[in-house]
Amino acid sequence: xxxxxxxxxxxxxxxxxxxxxxxxxxxxxxxxxxxxxxxxxxxxxxxxxxxxxxxxxxxxxxxxxxxxxxxxxxxxxxxxxxxxxxxxxxxxxxxxxxxxxxxxxxxxxxxxxxxxxxxxxxxxxxxxxxxxxxxxxxxxxxxxxxxxxxxxxxxxxxxxxxxxxxxxxxxxxxxxxxxxxxxxxxxxxxxxxxxxxxxxxxxxxxxxxxxxxxxxxxxxxxxxxxxxxxxxxxxxxxxxxxxxx
Ligand SMILES: C[S@@+](CC[C@H](N)C(=O)[O-])C[C@H]1O[C@@H](n2cnc3c(N)ncnc32)[C@H](O)[C@@H]1O
Numbered sequence: 001x002x003x004x005x006x007x008x009x010x011x012x013x014x015x016x017x018x019x020x021x022x023x024x025x026x027x028x029x030x031x032x033x034x035x036x037x038x039x040x041x042x043x044x045x046x047x048x049x050x051x052x053x054x055x056x057x058x059x060x061x062x063x064x065x066x067x068x069x070x071x072x073x074x075x076x077x078x079x080x081x082x083x084x085x086x087x088x089x090x091x092x093x094x095x096x097x098x099x100x101x102x103x104x105x106x107x108x109x110x111x112x113x114x115x116x117x118x119x120x121x122x123x124x125x126x127x128x129x130x131x132x133x134x135x136x137x138x139x140x141x142x143x144x145x146x147x148x149x150x151x152x153x154x155x156x157x158x159x160x161x162x163x164x165x166x167x168x169x170x171x172x173x174x175x176x177x178x179x180x181x182x183x184x185x186x187x188x189x190x191x192x193x194x195x196x197x198x199x200x201x202x203x204x205x206x207x208x209x210x211x212x213x214x215x216x217x218x219x220x221x222x223x224x225x226x227x228x229x230x231x232x233x234x235x236x237x238x239x240x241x242x243x244x245x
Contacts, residue, residue: 013185014080018059020180035214035235039153042210042239043120047071050119053143055106056126060087060099066122067096074098075118079105110139117145124153128189131172134200141204144242150206152238155219157191160230175231176222186222191231197238206240 044050048070054063057076060083066074076099078084084103091099102109106126121144130136137152144150157175174188198208213234221233 011080011082013187015082016185017179017187018083018086020183020185033214033216033218033235035153035212035216035237038212038214039124039151039237042212042237043122043151044149045069047120051075051117052120052122053077053116053118055121055123055140057087058083058124058126060090060096060101062122062124063087063099064090064094064096066120067099071098071120073100075100075102075116077102077104077106077109079103079108106136106140110143114139114142116143117148118143119145119148121148121150123151125155127152128155128192131190133190133192134196134203137197137200138204141201141206141242144204144206146242148242150201150238150240150242152197152236154197154236154238155189156194156197156213156234156236157189157229157231158193158234159191160232170229173229175227175229175233176225177219177233178222179219181218189233191229194236194238197236201238201240205242207243208238208240210237210239212237 046069047066049072052066052071052074054074054076057063057078060076063074063076076087081103084101087101091101121140127133155177159170170191170193173191175191177187177189179185179187201208213236216235221227221231
């Protein structure tokens with residue numbers, strides 16, 4: 001369950017990512033993105049009585065939203081010290097008393113805290129760098145209470161001619177993704193078909209309830225990249241519910 005690419009391990013890159021997002025004006029640019037409003041509409045309007053896990057929570061904005069929507073507890077985790085710091089400032093400034101902050105990678109969290117249980121597990125653009133996404137999601141799904149829900153917002157790279165690249169081999173390859181408009185950052189995303197996510201959830205007893213695809217005006221395959229896999233990029237909002245165990 002190793003993280004092969006993980007350029008977000010690189011502090012400078014994580015900070016650049018946020019400066020790009022913020023330069024474009026997070027509220028204006030990202031909230032106009034269709035995945036964003038779809039995710040907001042699909043998740044519970046009220047998290048009363050629910051424990052929430054925010055994986056790779058970044059600056060803590062989503063965690064704050066869960067807190068605002070009355071979550072009993074929000075466990076935020078991020079392995080980046082810089083992101084943890086931003087989330088800690090947010091918690092302090094906005095008095096988010098039911099938000100628990102952990103500066104830890106999801107891999108280590110799963111090893112150390114596998115007895116924890118949640119009613120809602122959320123990941124927004126933090127899982128695109130894991131080679132073994134299927135196994136990872138199965139382990140994450142084990143943390144859900146029966147009836148609990150999971151939302152994954154992610155980049156899905158679709159290859160035009162899968163016959164040329166067998167699915168299991170695709171995840172060995174990365175494609176350069178560009179994020180931002182005036183300021184830009186280039187990231188390496190693994191090619192992971194949707195099926196790898198869904199199989200992982202299914203193995204963990206989570207049935208997909210909906211998946212919606214969106215195109216983005218904010219991220220694209222890097223124009224300078226020659227794209228040998230003929231991949232196309234979409235954002236996906238995957239929603240599932242734990243049905244067994
Ligand atoms: C693209 S940012 C998304 C942040 C936030 N979820 C959002 O949507 O605004 C990816 C985040 O995942 C974190 N991250 C990357 N790999 C991680 C890992 N293995 N465990 C925990 N966090 C990780 C990064 O530090 C970064 O804050």
